Amino acid sequence: MLVNAKDMLTKAKAGKYAVGQFNINNLEWTRAVLETAEELRSPVILGVSAGAGKYMTGFKTVAAMVDAMVDSLGITVPVALHLDHGTYEDCYKCIEAGFSSIMFDGSHYPIEENIEKTKELVAVCAEKNMSLEAEVGSIGGEEDGVVGAGECADPAECKMIADLGVTMLAAGIGNIHGKYPENWAGLSFETLDAIQQQTGDMPLVLHGGTGIPAEMIQKAISLGVAKINVNTECQLSFAAAVREYIEAGKDLQGKGFDPRKLLAPGTAAIKATVKEKMELFGSVGKA
């Protein structure tokens, strides 16, 4: 059964660890993340961007697949199915499709409009027993067509949004989607510290988890981050493993072209990346 993310994140914030959100793209991805979470007894959040939802033919397909797979694989750890960077319209589509959690990314609206729309969704999510993530400031780079300038969040605005009763808050602190450039200035811990002082117990979300050095991840967790999103890193490990298989000519040997064989190394590579992240985030054994 899918759960909302409130309980797992409240425990993570109190226990000073973070739950990983791993974005999914297809059946292999979903299976790899679910099996790793179960093997490591870790709570987990499956992230779905609008682009990935479209690729999988719609949010309803995704919800039906994830729900059935949790059952078929006998998954017993808490699993939340979460819309990543949702528009206002997509939030409603996912509520209807059977997601257990949504992110409304109103960061590109003026703060008054972000507040107004977030407030409305807080009420809807409370009624449906769903969790809601809001965003202030923006995450740099591009993810599935969502582009952000990467400005740091204003702690006072974070407090305004947190006070609306959202479950978790994503705040820009110099983080970027995708690979970090050579000249990246690093995370702004000053901003994160100020945000935590304003928002207290609110679980904070760190987007752009790919490529952030371990010490920065640990420091971010010590300053209130309880959810960390990872997408690109699983894509890179999947692609590298499939490339290696093909470059070794294994698809040309026997029935090596069978998609179940061809994609197996990619699936195993995603599992290894997810395991590494869960160990780093401290969520192993916390289910």
Ligand code: 13P
């Ligand atoms: P990365 O692709 O940089 O890991 O970011 C993932 C993310 O923040 C999803 O919202």
